[in-house]
Amino acid sequence: MNYYSLHKQSPIASFKEATILGQAPDKGLYFPETIPQVDKELISNIENISNEEIAFRVIKPYVGNEIKEDDLFRIVSETVNFPIPLVLVTENISSLELFHGPTLAFKDVGARFMSRCLGEFVKGAGKKVTVLVATSGDTGGAVANGFFDVDGVDVVILYPSGKVSSVQEKQLTTLGKNIHALEVNGTFDDCQQMVKQAFTDAELNKQLFLTSANSINVARWLPQQFYYFFAYKQWKQKEQAPVIAVPSGNFGNICAGILAHMSGLPVQHFIAACNANNVVPNYMQSQQYQPKAAVATISNAMDVGNPSNFVRILELFHQQFPQLKEKFSSVSITDEATKQTMKRVFDATGYTLDPHGAVGYLALEEYLQQHSLLKGMFLETAHPVKFYDVVEPVLNETVPLPESVKDIIDLPKQSTKINATFEALKDFLKQ
Ligand SMILES: Cc1ncc(COP(=O)(O)O)c(C=O)c1O
Numbered sequence: 139m140n141y142y143s144l145h146k147q148s149p150i151a152s153f154k155e156a157t158i159l160g161q162a163p164d165k166g167l168y169f170p171e172t173i174p175q176v177d178k179e180l181i182s183n184i185e186n187i188s189n190e191e192i193a194f195r196v197i198k199p200y201v202g203n204e205i206k207e208d209d210l211f212r213i214v215s216e217t218v219n220f221p222i223p224l225v226l227v228t229e230n231i232s233s234l235e236l237f238h239g240p241t242l243a244f245k246d247v248g249a250r251f252m253s254r255c256l257g258e259f260v261k262g263a264g265k266k267v268t269v270l271v272a273t274s275g276d277t278g279g280a281v282a283n284g285f286f287d288v289d290g291v292d293v294v295i296l297y298p299s300g301k302v303s304s305v306q307e308k309q310l311t312t313l314g315k316n317i318h319a320l321e322v323n324g325t326f327d328d329c330q331q332m333v334k335q336a337f338t339d340a341e342l343n344k345q346l347f348l349t350s351a352n353s354i355n356v357a358r359w360l361p362q363q364f365y366y367f368f369a370y371k372q373w374k375q376k377e378q379a380p381v382i383a384v385p386s387g388n389f390g391n392i393c394a395g396i397l398a399h400m401s402g403l404p405v406q407h408f409i410a411a412c413n414a415n416n417v418v419p420n421y422m423q424s425q426q427y428q429p430k431a432a433v434a435t436i437s438n439a440m441d442v443g444n445p446s447n448f449v450r451i452l453e454l455f456h457q458q459f460p461q462l463k464e465k466f467s468s469v470s471i472t473d474e475a476t477k478q479t480m481k482r483v484f485d486a487t488g489y490t491l492d493p494h495g496a497v498g499y500l501a502l503e504e505y506l507q508q509h510s511l512l513k514g515m516f517l518e519t520a521h522p523v524k525f526y527d528v529v530e531p532v533l534n535e536t537v538p539l540p541e542s543v544k545d546i547i548d549l550p551k552q553s554t555k556i557n558a559t560f561e562a563l564k565d566f567l568k569q
């Protein structure tokens with residue numbers, strides 16, 4: 139598979155080149171030249187196919203021959219070696235629990251896949267790779283975990299100071315060794331902008347071999363398709379495709395879901411569930427894309443004011459608004475409504491939502507009220523314990539700490555504070 143830049147000013151890249159570069163030289167995001175179609179048999183027989191094989195068959199056309207088949211199978215097997223259950227919460231709403239991986243968030247899938255692909259590509263390159271990542275909470279922890287102690291790779295994580303949860307911050311800042319955390323005096327969008335600028339700085343790129351582990355990198359973005367297929371495998375009413383609500387911030391996750399659908403996966407409709415950061419819900423009303431400064435919410439990992447991947451969604455629909463509108467809608471949910479949903483669902487069903495999942499749940503519930511014959515699922519994108527400081531007072535219940543969190547909660551944070559300027563990042567990287 140070849141990839142073109144959405145800015146159309148860079149040469150075509152192979153999967154390996156796109157993974158190593160992260161972002162195209164003209165600052166565009168890479169996009170696959172064609173959308174491969176999965177075999178009809180993969181869908182009709184999906185209940186009998188292992189997750190490893192599903193993942194392999196989905197990703198193989200995107201990777202082509204740039205990783206040997208045996209190695210690719212091993213990589214996907216290691217990527218999806220934890221449970222991803224679809225759990226019934228009410229009669230017509232299910233939760234796809236994406237939080238059973240090592241850092242308790244859906245990012246583990248993309249981060250594990252990408253770290254292994256990059257490992258293959260830089261083997262024997264004789265040069266150290268610096269992986270840059272901007273995070274609003276979960277990407278950083280997953281990437282840190284995926285690349286921890288990997289030979290030849292340094293990871294630099296930029297996160298907005300005071301705007302991630304305490305558990306997320308510990309996951310980002312306590313590993314040490316090849317993982318460096320930069321606490322930026324700004325927002326996630328500032329961090330993302332600084333990282334994107336670093337890829338275009340001639341001096342830095344002469345000195346360092348830089349790549350991105352955000353969803354701008356195709357090797358982080360594309361494997362996020364896997365769990366949409368795993369969800370369908372567990373979907374009982376195959377005669378009617380599910381509505382899927384995805385808590386959305388940078389829009390990489392939902393964009394991967396739409397790509398899976400366009401490759402043949404049955405989905406009735408996608409809902410991008412946003413918090414108060416409502417750039418995309420506004421776009422769906424006005425057709426005007428107007429990025430704005432992110433506002434802080436209790437679903438902090440979705441506090442994004444200029445989502446990177448929305449351009450990929452527009453490309454998937456060939457920039458045609460009527461087609462986009464038919465398959466995709468987007469709503470903005472307030473913090474107050476998020477808390478009420480967490481409490482109401484817990485009291486009625488005993489199910490504990492994290493604030494991001496609660497945004498997805500409410501968006502889905504409202505949609506199903508308008509479309510009463512349909513059923514759906516929301517993506518529970520992180521474990522509630524990652525936001526225990528929000529969840530516990532709302533539910534008036536304690537969320538037990540899993541061992542992985544107990545291990546880090548009392549460790550000292552190791553981070554470097556920097557201003558939200560590219561120069562500050564450059565100075566740090568040059569050291
Ligand atoms: C828990 C959680 N939910 C939702 C999102 C939003 O996902 P995306 O940026 O792919 O839209 C994130 C951040 O990635 C997250 O960490």
Ligand SMILES: N[C@@H](CCOP(=O)(O)O)C(=O)O
Nearest residue numbers: 273274275276277352353439
């Ligand atoms: N919500 C994300 C923001 C970055 O998203 P990415 O998928 O583009 O890496 C986070 O938790 O860091």
